[in-house]
Structure formats: C-alpha cells, structure tokens
Amino acid sequence: MIRAEHLTLSFRDGQRRLPVLQGISIHIKRGEWVALTGANGCGKSSLIRTFNGLNIPTGGSLSAAGLDLRSSDNRAAVKRHIQLVFQNPEAQTVGSTPFEDVAFGLENRGLSRSVMLAKIEHVLGQVGLAHKAGADVSTLSGGERQRLAVACCLALDTEMIIFDEVTSMLDPAGRRDILELARQLWAQGTTVLWVTQRMEELAESPRVAVMEQGKMLYDGDPRTLFYASKLPEALGWPSAPVIRIGRLLRDKGWSLDSLPLTERELEAAL
Amino acid sequence: MRIQADHVSFRYDKLPVLTDISLDIREGTLTVLCGVTGSGKSTLLRLLSGLAQPASGTIAFDGGQPPAGKVSMVFQQPETQLFAGSVHKELEYGLAERGVPGPQRLELIRSALARVGLPYDEFAGRSPFLLSGGEKRRLCIAAAIASAPGLLVLDEPTAGLDPQAAESLLEMLRGLRRSGLTLVVGTHELDSFLPMADRVIVMFQGTVHYDGPALALSADPLLLTGAGLTPPAYMRLGHSLRQRGLLAELPDSLDSLLAELERQPLAAPAADLLPAAPGEQRPGRSPGGAGRLRPAAGDADSRSSGAVNTETAPAQKLWQRLDPRVKWLGMVLGTLVVLGMNTLLPLLLAAGLIAGLTLSARIPWRRTVRFFRPFLLMFLFLWLLSSLSWSSPDYTLGPVGVSAAGMERGGLNVLRFLLMIALGFLFTETTTGAPLREGLEWGIAPLRKLGVRTRNWSLAVSVTLQFVPWILDKLAQLQLALDSRGRKARGLARYSPRQAALLIVPLLILVIGMGDELATAVESRGYDPAKERTPSYRLSWQNRDTLALLYILLAAALLWTVSRFS
Numbered sequence: 082m083i084r085a086e087h088l089t090l091s092f093r094d095g096q097r098r099l100p101v102l103q104g105i106s107i108h109i110k111r112g113e114w115v116a117l118t119g120a121n122g123c124g125k126s127s128l129i130r131t132f133n134g135l136n137i138p139t140g141g142s143l144s145a146a147g148l149d150l151r152s153s154d155n156r157a158a159v160k161r162h163i164q165l166v167f168q169n170p171e172a173q174t175v176g177s178t179p180f181e182d183v184a185f186g187l188e189n190r191g192l193s194r195s196v197m198l199a200k201i202e203h204v205l206g207q208v209g210l211a212h213k214a215g216a217d218v219s220t221l222s223g224g225e226r227q228r229l230a231v232a233c234c235l236a237l238d239t240e241m242i243i244f245d246e247v248t249s250m251l252d253p254a255g256r257r258d259i260l261e262l263a264r265q266l267w268a269q270g271t272t273v274l275w276v277t278q279r280m281e282e283l284a285e286s287p288r289v290a291v292m293e294q295g296k297m298l299y300d301g302d303p304r305t306l307f308y309a310s311k312l313p314e315a316l317g318w319p320s321a322p323v324i325r326i327g328r329l330l331r332d333k334g335w336s337l338d339s340l341p342l343t344e345r346e347l348e349a350a351l
Numbered sequence: 352m353r354i355q356a357d358h359v360s361f362r363y364d365k366l367p368v369l370t371d372i373s374l375d376i377r378e379g380t381l382t383v384l385c386g387v388t389g390s391g392k393s394t395l396l397r398l399l400s401g402l403a404q405p406a407s408g409t410i411a412f413d414g415g416q417p418p419a420g421k422v423s424m425v426f427q428q429p430e431t432q433l434f435a436g437s438v439h440k441e442l443e444y445g446l447a448e449r450g451v452p453g454p455q456r457l458e459l460i461r462s463a464l465a466r467v468g469l470p471y472d473e474f475a476g477r478s479p480f481l482l483s484g485g486e487k488r489r490l491c492i493a494a495a496i497a498s499a500p501g502l503l504v505l506d507e508p509t510a511g512l513d514p515q516a517a518e519s520l521l522e523m524l525r526g527l528r529r530s531g532l533t534l535v536v537g538t539h540e541l542d543s544f545l546p547m548a549d550r551v552i553v554m555f556q557g558t559v560h561y562d563g564p565a566l567a568l569s570a571d572p573l574l575l576t577g578a579g580l581t582p583p584a585y586m587r588l589g590h591s592l593r594q595r596g597l598l599a600e601l602p603d604s605l606d607s608l609l610a611e612l613e614r615q616p617l618a619a620p621a622a623d624l625l626p627a628a629p630g631e632q633r634p635g636r637s638p639g640g641a642g643r644l645r646p647a648a649g650d651a652d653s654r655s656s657g658a659v660n661t662e663t664a665p666a667q668k669l670w671q672r673l674d675p676r677v678k679w680l681g682m683v684l685g686t687l688v689v690l691g692m693n694t695l696l697p698l699l700l701a702a703g704l705i706a707g708l709t710l711s712a713r714i715p716w717r718r719t720v721r722f723f724r725p726f727l728l729m730f731l732f733l734w735l736l737s738s739l740s741w742s743s744p745d746y747t748l749g750p751v752g753v754s755a756a757g758m759e760r761g762g763l764n765v766l767r768f769l770l771m772i773a774l775g776f777l778f779t780e781t782t783t784g785a786p787l788r789e790g791l792e793w794g795i796a797p798l799r800k801l802g803v804r805t806r807n808w809s810l811a812v813s814v815t816l817q818f819v820p821w822i823l824d825k826l827a828q829l830q831l832a833l834d835s836r837g838r839k840a841r842g843l844a845r846y847s848p849r850q851a852a853l854l855i856v857p858l859l860i861l862v863i864g865m866g867d868e869l870a871t872a873v874e875s876r877g878y879d880p881a882k883e884r885t886p887s888y889r890l891s892w893q894n895r896d897t898l899a900l901l902y903i904l905l906a907a908a909l910l911w912t913v914s915r916f917s
Contacts, residue, residue: 171821
C-alpha cells in the first residue's frame with residue numbers, strides 16, 4: 082500500500098531549509114494495521130500528509146496505492162485511495178449537516194445523483210449517524226464528528242485510512258467508539274495507519290513505528306518494543322499499567338512471548 | 352479554602368443541568384470530579400469557581416462570598432486563551448486586575464512561574480504564543496495561582512498533552528497540593544487522578560452519584576460503571592486478580608498493585624496458555640484486546656436503526672424549503688433598502704418586519720441572544736462615541752460634551768447596521784451550507800466568463816458563514832477566561848477598546864488556525880474546482896418561491912417609498 086525509501090522532506094524558512102523527514106523507510110502492506118507514534122514535532126503529521134499527497138517529497142522515493150508520489154498528478158490521484166482523519170473534530174467538517182459533509186467529497190467524482198444519495202445514506206449508516214443526517218453539525222459531539230469524518234473517507238471507497246491522533250481530543254466514550262469503528266473497518270479489509278500517543282493503543286496494535294526528530298527509530302512488534310528495547314525509557318514514555326505489570330513478570334523470568342500487551346492477555350496469563 | 356455547596360441547582364435555557372447538589376470540600380484537599388460528558392461536571396466546576404451563580408441554593412467559600420481574587424479556574428485547552436505579548440505580562444494582567452500594587456507583582460510572578468517549573472529568567476520575556484503545548488498549559492496554571500488563591504479549579508488539565516508533558520503536569524499538581532492549595536479537578540483521566548485524590552465526586556445526570564474516598568470505588572466498581580464510567584486499569588485488574596486469589600486486598604493505585612504482585616512467585620505460564628505470537632492473526636482480525644472495547648449498547652442500536660432523517664418543525668421547514676435564490680435576493684435587496692434609509696420611521700418599520708420574520712422562522716431564543724449580544728454592546732459603545740462632541744455640545748458632563756444631533760445620527764447608523772446584520776442572521780439560520788452555496792454560485796455564475804473562480808468563492812463564503820457561530824462561541828470562551836483571571840470589567844465595559852484589543856490576538860490565532868486546518872481537510876478530500884460537479888442539492892424554483900419573491904419586491908418597494916417621502 083505504501084512504500085517509502087529514504088524519504089526526505091524539508092520546508093523553506095527564509096534562506097534556510099528546515100529538515101522535517103530525514104530518510105524515512107517504511108513499507109505498509111495492504112490490509113495491515115500499523116500504529117505510528119512520536120513526540121509532538123517529531124514529523125509524524127508531515128509524514129502522513131506526504132502519504133496523502135499534501136506534501137511534496139524532497140528526496141528519496143515514495144509510492145502509495147501503486148502511485149509514484151513524486152508526480153503531481155499522482156499526488157492528486159492518491160487522495161482517492163488514501164484518506165486522512167484529523168485530530169481536531171471541529172476543523173474538518175465542511176458541510177453544515179452530516180449529509181452535506183459527506184456529499185462535499187462526492188461532488189467531484191462524476192457520480193449520478195441517485196448513486197450519490199444512496200452512497201451517502203449507506204456510509205452514514207456504517208458509522209452510526211443515519212439518524213442525524215440532517216442535524217446541524219454544531220450539535221454533534223466530538224466523537225460523532227470524528228465518525229462523520231470516517232464516513233467521508235468511506236464514501237470515497239478509500240483503501241486506506243490514516244487516523245491522526247483522532248482520540249486525543251475525545252472523552253473515553255468517544256475514544257472507544259472511534260477505535261471500535263476503525264477496527265471494524267480493518268476487519269473488513271481497510272488498511273489502517275493509527276497515529277497515537279496513547280500507550281495502550283500502541284500496545285494493542287500488531288505493529289508499531291516510532292519516530293523521533295524526523296527519523297524512524299523503531300518499526301516492529303510492540304512486545305519487543307516494550308519488553309526488550311530501551312526505547313520507551315529513553316523517550317520518557319510513562320508506561321501503561323499492563324506493561325508495568327508485564328515488566329515485573331519479565332523480571333521474574335517470564336519469556337518474551339508470554340508477556341502480556343493487553344488486559345485480556347494479562348488475565349489469561351495469570 | 353473550604354467550599355460548601357448547599358442544595359445547589361442550575362438551569363441552562365430552562366433545562367435542568369444540576370439538581371440539588373450538596374458538597375463540603377475541606378481546605379487543603381484534592382477533589383476529583385468525574386462523570387461522562389453531559390453529566391453536569393463542567394457546569395459544577397464553573398459554579399465552584401464563582402464564575403456562574405446557582406439558580407437556587409448557595410455556595411459558601413470559607414463560610415461566605417468568595418474573597419476577590421482568591422478563587423481561580425483553568426479551563427479546558429487553556430492554551431487557546433493566552434492574551435499578552437510576554438510571559439511576564441500574561442501573569443501581570445491578572446494581578447493588576449486584582450489590584451495588586453506594582454512593586455509587589457514581580458515577586459508574585461517569579462514565585463508562580465517557579466512553582467509551575469518555568470524559571471522566570473528563562474521564560475519571562477518570551478512570547479506565550481511560541482511556547483510548547485505543555486509549557487503553555489503550565490503558564491495558564493501559573494497565571495491562575497499568581498494571586499495566591501485559596502482554591503484552584505481545573506477542567507481536564509491533562510487533555511491533549513503528549514504523555515511526557517501530561518506526566519510532568521501531574522507531578523506539578525502534586526506539588527501544588529503539598530503546598531496546601533485546595534484543588535478541584537474535573538477529569539476523564541481516572542488512571543492518573545484517582546490515586547492522588549483525597550476525595551472523589553462522581554456526577555451522573557446532574558446529580559451527585561458518589562461522594563467519598565477513592566478506595567471505596569475500588570471495592571464497588573458499580574459506583575463508577577453505574578454512572579457510565581470505566582474504572583481505571585488498576586481497579587479493573589485489582590478486582591480480577593483478587594477474584595483469582597492473587598491479591599489479598601484491593602489496590603489503591605497501580606504502585607500498590609505492583610508491590611503486591613512483586614511479593615508473589617508468579618510462575619511463567621505453560622506453553623499452551625501463551626497468547627498469540629506477534630504478527631500472528633488473531634480470531635476476527637482484531638488487534639490486541641478488542642474484546643473490552645465495545646461501544647455502549649445504546650450506541651449499537653442507533654447505528655443499525657433508521658433511514659436518513661431530515662425532519663424539522665413545520666414553520667422552520669417552510670423557511671428551509673424556500674429556494675436559496677429568493678433568500679439571497681431578499682437579503683441583498685433588504686440591505687440596499689435599509690442602507691438608503693435616513694429617518695427613524697422607515698427604520699422602525701423595517702425593524703418590525705425583520706423581527707416578525709425572525710419570529711416566524713422559530714430560531715431558538717438562546718441562539719439569537721448569543722448571536723446579537725456582542726454586536727449590541729459594541730454598537731451601544733459606538734453610539735455613545737458618535738454622540739460625543741467637543742465643539743458644540745448640547746449637554747455637558749464634566750469635560751465630556753454630548754450633542755443631540757450626533758446622538759441621532761449615531762443612533763440611526765447603529766440601527767441600520769443592526770438591521771443588516773439581522774437580515775444576514777435570518778438568512779444563514781434558515782439556510783444550510785449546500786443550498787446557500789448553490790444559490791450563490793448560480794448568482795455569480797456570469798462572473799465565470801470574466802475568469803473569476805466562482806466555485807472557490809461560493810465555497811469560501813458558505814464555509815465562512817457557517818463558522819460565524821463558532822467564532823462567537825470562542826469569543827464567549829475568551830471573555831470567560833478573562834473573567835477567571837479576575838477581570839473587573841462587566842457588561843458593556845467588556846467590549847471597550849482596551850478589552851477588545853486583548854481579545855483580538857487570541858481570536859485571530861484561533862481563526863487562522865481553524866482556516867488552515869479546514870483548508871487542509873478540503874484539499875485532502877480531493878476538492879478540485881476544475882472538475883465537473885454533481886451538486887447534492889438541486890435548485891428548483893417552485894410557485895411558493897415566486898410568491899415569496901413578489902412579497903419581497905412589494906415590501907422593498909413600500910419601505911423604499913416610505914424612506915423617500917418621510
């Protein structure tokens with residue numbers, strides 16, 4: 082789905098160029114779930130915006146959905162295949178009702194009106210907002226707005242959705258809902274790149290990528306990251322409760338494979 | 352400071368938000384206030400900080416009224432509520448408003464910054480807007496504690512911070528608590544806050560669901576789950592481990608849980624009990640423990656139910672069904688006619704007509720008030736300003752002279768502006784984005800021949816109009832934030848030039864940030880003005896639109912005639 086080799090990106094700041102991405106290589110297969118993390122300002126957002134064709138790579142190679150993103154035509158075309166859901170629920174609704182908001186992205190696709198209407202109804206149903214299709218968007222909760230953003234992605238038949246810290250401004254119920262929705266879509270075959278700073282969301286992902294100052298520090302399974310590497314400590318991450326208990330078990334001689342990443346695994350193991 | 356709430360209730364637009372709340376918060380304690388969104392938590396925090404008054408019941412601060420400057424509140428996302436050009440000035444503002452004499456301020460500012468971990472010498476001269484997210488949050492807390500309050504109220508202090516910044520903020524709050532400050536924290540982050548709480552108040556549907564020590568919540572998880580909350584991980588794990596006989600007692604924090612487990616042998620499990628190896632697909636392709644992350648039952652119902660529903664009340668419906676072109680025309684024509692009015696009679700007639708139309712559109716009263724309030728106060732101020740006269744005053748009040756002619760002229764101008772704004776309000780309140788945009792695009796379509804990008808323009812206008820209520824909301828939040836800093840100005844004075852100058856920078860930063868994010872969102876959805884477009888809303892002119900058009904022309908002609916000959 083995405084293949085980046087030694088990808089670099091820099092922004093102009095007066096006379097100087099500020100390096101943002103410094104040689105990122107990552108390969109995400111179709112149907113995978115990858116979690117991406119890193120401190121604020123490490124370049125995560127720039128990286129995913131580059132995947133979606135919003136930034137022009139400065140060097141290296143990048144192909145997404147089979148398109149070489151060094152060409153500007155392909156950067157426009159890739160948005161059909163890879164969609165973004167942003168952090169701020171308020172800043173991504175263009176329409177004044179959920180219906181209009183989904184319709185906005187479909188207007189450019191050359192669809193007939195009846196196909197378009199059916200599609201809007203279908204995707205709003207998928208994210209659980211069918212009953213609010215005509216509601217004023219300002220009356221929606223943060224979680225509902227994020228689900229609406231997902232509906233907009235689904236309407237475009239997107240193959241991959243990148244979630245950019247979508248849970249960070251939500252309450253626990255909204256957080257659970259959007260995560261569950263993302264998991265359902267993943268189970269149905271959508272490729273997911275889940276950007277997060279929440280430790281439990283990292284631990285529950287099959288693959289974790291860690292960025293720091295424009296470089297990829299780690300890309301692999303969470304068990305090795307949390308139990309066999311020094312990285313979490315070096316980056317000053319506070320540990321999720323399950324991981325802290327897991328470390329205690331590790332120190333009691335448990336093997337890496339038997340250490341838990343989720344509460345369910347912990348309960349099964351004890 | 353001791354805070355006692357006695358049978359407190361609060362209503363918002365006739366809707367009860369808090370019912371019969373009685374609390375007794377002791378001095379020097381940290382109280383955690385939790386509850387799902389909509390449980391009344393934020394409202395209660397506002398009442399406890401004295402920024403809102405209860406509809407009934409009383410709140411006593413050390414037995415009486417809150418002493419000036421002794422109660423401070425830090426709102427959610429306070430980093431959007433910074434006002435000053437430097438860190439020093441940011442703190443000085445509140446001290447000045449609270450009447451602290453100049454020479455004493457420096458020491459207070461120094462000590463407040465030190466307590467939040469921002470050394471004065473390093474930070475005082477820096478711009479608040481260029482600090483990191485975590486630093487901004489600390490600065491807001493410093494501004495709140497600079498006047499040495501007896502009570503500090505915090506709403507979601509760690510929300511949106513990265514894990515490192517959140518962790519160090521917690522450490523800072525522990526320090527504040529040790530110093531004897533009374534703290535009330537509203538939060539969803541129970542894992543972080545329950546272990547440090549002296550006392551927990553669980554809110555549910557506007558009432559107190561539980562009020563007592565955190566430990567009792569461990570013993571009875573229903574106290575949290577019954578209010579729709581998920582117990583923190585150490586409680587959940589403690590419970591299930593105790594049921595398995597692995598723990599003797601329920602832990603009061605993750606640390607005590609770990610200490611207890613440390614003492615146990617805990618042999619590694621046999622191979623067949625191993626969880627799936629990394630990379631291996633689990634049943635249902637679910638990453639990790641999806642089992643405990645399910646949406647609430649009610650939610651699942653709403654998800655499967657119902658076709659697209661766009662029902663609204665009948666009177667509103669008529670307004671919304673009118674062709675947007677008629678409404679555009681009505682607004683433009685109305686504005687032109689109002690602009691041409693120079694006497695009171697036609698203006699009053701127009702005002703009556705517009706008021707009648709607004710009533711018939713059934714726009715909720717609260718929305719109307721919220722929209723007009725800032726304008727009213729600003730216009731009142733302009734009116735007073737325009738009636739001032741130095742050369743030929745009719746009345747004098749000390750050095751200030753007021754002229755009757757200026758007063759009349761200013762009053763008419765203000766009324767004219769107000770009516771034009773009312774026309775715009777009526778239009779945007781009865782028209783959603785898509786029809787508004789289609790109508791406008793139809794109207795300016797001829798400009799396309801001149802090379803004007805009409806599609807970009809109509810999109811920009813419709814999105815901008817939609818965000819007017821958002822901007823007004825943010826403005827209200829900024830006003831409240833200034834009040835919480837001890838600002839003395841109330842009512843009209845909140846819109847004086849000095850106050851407006853304070854608001855303009857944070858408001859601009861918010862608006863520009865929003866515009867930037869929205870533009871990215873529009874671009875990422877593949878918006879392309881060059882491509883053919885299938886509109887989701889189709890313009891269709893009906894008989895009722897012709898009728899409405901005739902009424903509009905008639906009313907405009909009448910008003911114009913009156914304004915010509917009166």
